[in-house]
Amino acid sequence: MKASLNRLGGPLTVLAFLAIAFAAAYPMQVNGFNQNAHYALVRALDQGTPQIDRTRHEIGELGTNDVSIDDGHVYSNKAPGLALATLPAFEVVEATGMRTTGDPTRVIWALHLWSIVVPFLVLLLLLRDRVERIEPGLGTIVAITAGLGTLLLPFSTLFFAHVPTAVLGFAAFTVLWRERERQPRLALVLAGGILAGLAVTTAYELVLLGVVLGLYSISRGDVIRRGLSYAAGALLGVVPLGLYNLWAFGSLTHVSYENNQTGGTSDQLRGSIGFGISTPDLRVIHDLLFSVWGLLTLTPVLACGVAGGVLLLLRRRFRAEAAVCLGVVTVYFLWASSLGEGLSPFGGLGPPRYLVTMLPFATLGLAVAFRAFPVTTLALAALSCFQMAVQTMTNPLAAYDGDWWARLRAKQFSQTAASIVGVTGWYTITLLAVAVLVAGVAAALSVRHVRGPRWDMLAAAGALGLWVVIALRAQNPAGDALGRDYVVALVALLGVFAFAAAYLLGELPPRARRVRAAPS
Numbered sequence: 001m002k003a004s005l006n007r008l009g010g011p012l013t014v015l016a017f018l019a020i021a022f023a024a025a026y027p028m029q030v031n032g033f034n035q036n037a038h039y040a041l042v043r044a045l046d047q048g049t050p051q052i053d054r055t056r057h058e059i060g061e062l063g064t065n066d067v068s069i070d071d072g073h074v075y076s077n078k079a080p081g082l083a084l085a086t087l088p089a090f091e092v093v094e095a096t097g098m099r100t101t102g103d104p105t106r107v108i109w110a111l112h113l114w115s116i117v118v119p120f121l122v123l124l125l126l127l128r129d130r131v132e133r134i135e136p137g138l139g140t141i142v143a144i145t146a147g148l149g150t151l152l153l154p155f156s157t158l159f160f161a162h163v164p165t166a167v168l169g170f171a172a173f174t175v176l177w178r179e180r181e182r183q184p185r186l187a188l189v190l191a192g193g194i195l196a197g198l199a200v201t202t203a204y205e206l207v208l209l210g211v212v213l214g215l216y217s218i219s220r221g222d223v224i225r226r227g228l229s230y231a232a233g234a235l236l237g238v239v240p241l242g243l244y245n246l247w248a249f250g251s252l253t254h255v256s257y258e259n260n261q262t263g264g265t266s267d268q269l270r271g272s273i274g275f276g277i278s279t280p281d282l283r284v285i286h287d288l289l290f291s292v293w294g295l296l297t298l299t300p301v302l303a304c305g306v307a308g309g310v311l312l313l314l315r316r317r318f319r320a321e322a323a324v325c326l327g328v329v330t331v332y333f334l335w336a337s338s339l340g341e342g343l344s345p346f347g348g349l350g351p352p353r354y355l356v357t358m359l360p361f362a363t364l365g366l367a368v369a370f371r372a373f374p375v376t377t378l379a380l381a382a383l384s385c386f387q388m389a390v391q392t393m394t395n396p397l398a399a400y401d402g403d404w405w406a407r408l409r410a411k412q413f414s415q416t417a418a419s420i421v422g423v424t425g426w427y428t429i430t431l432l433a434v435a436v437l438v439a440g441v442a443a444a445l446s447v448r449h450v451r452g453p454r455w456d457m458l459a460a461a462g463a464l465g466l467w468v469v470i471a472l473r474a475q476n477p478a479g480d481a482l483g484r485d486y487v488v489a490l491v492a493l494l495g496v497f498a499f500a501a502a503y504l505l506g507e508l509p510p511r512a513r514r515v516r517a518a519p520s
Contacts, residue, residue: 007310011139012446013128019119019120020147023392024117024156026432027416031059032077032397035159037066039104041083042090042111050248052076068259070188070249072404077260080244081202082115082161090113091136106186108159109417117162120147120156126174127360133181134318135367136218137448142370144443146363148436149301149384151356155412161203164355165266167197169209170360176217177321186229191218193230197237204255208331209357210234214326226275234465284337284345292402292476293351299384300467301366304377308365311372325361332358348476349400374452376460378444383467386490393429405486464491 031039036059043055051073056063066105068077076083092111094100100107105482124147128139138217145151154164171194179188196213199206217230242252249256289296296303312322336354338347347353391399394407395414407413413429 002130010446012442016144016439016442017124018139019435020124020144020443021121022433023148023153023389023435024120025158026435027112027284027392028105028393028416028417029157030397030415031062031104031108031159032264033062033064033066035108036060036062036064036104037076038159038161039108039111039139040064040352041080042086043079043100044076045080045087046090046094047082048081050053050075050080056485058101064315065261067261068256069261071147073169075256077095077249078161078255079201079203080200080241082159082164084117084240084244085164085202091487100275104416106420107336111363112157112159116156116159119164119167120152123163123170123360126167126170127364130174130177130364131367134364134506135371136445138367138370138450140446141174141443142363142366144439145301145342145366145381145385146297146360148440149381150299150359150363151295151351151390153388154351154392154399155353156355157392159394160353162353165203166357166360168195168202169170169206169213169357171198171210172196173216173324173361176213180220180320184220184222184226186225189226189229190233190236192217193235194237195233196230197234198240200234200238201241201428203357204257205335205354206357208335209328212327212331214277216320219320233300253268277475278338280334282337284339285333288333288336288352289357290470290474292474292479292482293346293400294470294474295355296467297470297482298351298387300463300470301377301380301384302359302362303463304363304369304380305363306372308367309362310365310371311368312365322365324330325364328358328361332414341393348398351399370447371450372452372454373459374450375456376452380467382440383490385436385440389433392433400476402476402482403480405483419445441448453514467491 035058037052040052040055040059040063041050043058044050044052047055052064053074054406056074057069062075066077068075090100090471093107098107098110124143127146128143130139131142132139147156151241152163152166169486172192175188175195178191179185179192192213196206196210200210214227214230214234218227220226238477241255245254245256246252248254261330275455288294291297306326309322309325309329312318315322332355336352339345345352345354366381387404391404393413395412398404398407411426413426415424416425416428416432418428418431468487470480472484474482
């Protein structure tokens with residue numbers, strides 16, 4: 001038993017992962033068009049058809065408008081990967097007697113345990129494994145920071161395809177990375193290509209990641225053989241997509257996003273490069289980073305991840321991997337900022353969900369950040385985790401208005417799995433808060449032998465101050481800006497946290513350490 005725990009990283013790591021698994025599984029979020037579109041397709045596949053003409057009216061009053069129309073029939077405009085992977089779970093849920101028509105909140109929650117929560121945990125385990133290769137002993141805290149302090153947390157509670165595509169993309173990267181650590185094996189290159197292809201089957205924009213990983217796969221040499229192996233794997237991975245397209249539309253290459261009825265009009269889409277893509281817009285990049293929905297406003301710890309990625313680039317051993325991570329972040333930012341008129345780079349109202357795919361790549365650099373400037377990274381990680389936890393607790397689909405703090409004070413929380421046994425009071429959400437706290441504390445306690453430079457305390461104070469400026473200036477085109485009271489109170493609390501972290505890590509100046517060591 002002890003040996004098994006050691007292989008998993010020790011009891012603190014096991015506790016942290018159990019707690020974060022509970023945090024992802026426990027909320028029962030309200031449904032929306034995106035989730036309902038995936039669910040309508042699951043039901044249609046169960047009935048033996050790719051068309052949702054019938055099933056879109058079987059999933060409650062809201063239904064879905066995330067559809068495309070072809071030859072007079074209605075289809076989900078989503079790639080079929082998530083629905084295909086969920087179909088076995090749906091069969092099990094139906095066999096248990098759970099009601100699958102009408103309000104889909106409960107059944108979607110049950111399906112997401114298999115299709116979203118399990119991939120979420122796999123992703124964090126893969127991230128921990130890769131971090132341990134870079135900085136042994138920091139895998140758990142990096143994985144838990146990524147799981148609690150980025151958009152991975154709220155989207156692990158929603159029936160969106162972003163978490164499954166993130167795990168498929170990062171798994172492809174992991175397989176190719178492992179292949180580079182040993183003697184060349186074309187079978188592993190093929191496997192990496194298959195995973196990249198399956199990611200495209202689950203979300204079309206993953207073709208961008210597939211290109212980056214394809215370049216990575218051939219960078220080791222023997223370009224022709226390795227390139228052919230990767231391409232063959234990628235083609236195998238998109239076979240389910242091609243067969244679905246042939247079944248639904250009579251063409252291997254006709255995807256469900258064609259004739260899309262959400263986003264831009266047909267005229268707007270014809271004026272773009274393709275599927276709403278135009279040229280990058282600096283204003284959009286600014287909003288993706290610094291608006292109320294921006295990544296650096298919501299999850300500033302990502303700045304530490306990117307900085308750590310740059311530092312990792314200086315290490316000869318991991319230079320190629322750091323280049324992949326920074327390249328993926330750059331490519332996805334440019335792509336999101338290139339979505340043309342009528343299409344939202346944020347994927348609708350709310351945070352930039354199209355960027356969820358890049359998050360494991362953006363957080364890999366936290367391995368270096370936690371070693372190089374631990375207090376700064378801890379402070380921004382705590383800030384990010386708090387905001388993601390609050391949004392998850394107060395319905396992440398409503399977070400576009402910037403009023404998650406007001407909902408927290410008003411006790412307007414998401415429904416939870418406790419409702420299955422008839423417990424529905426606001427206090428049920430406290431279990432989620434406890435799980436987040438346990439996961440974070442256990443991950444922090446798992447860290448050993450971290451000592452940063454003396455300037456780290458000043459850097460932490462400066463980073464928190466810079467975040468205050470960003471948060472107070474952040475604009476929200478669809479709701480309120482973040483309140484001054486919220487920003488100031490939160491950063492003051494985190495300033496105390498940063499000081500406490502410095503105290504525990506031994507980062508205080510010599511005089512303070514002598515005072516700490518003096519007898520009372």
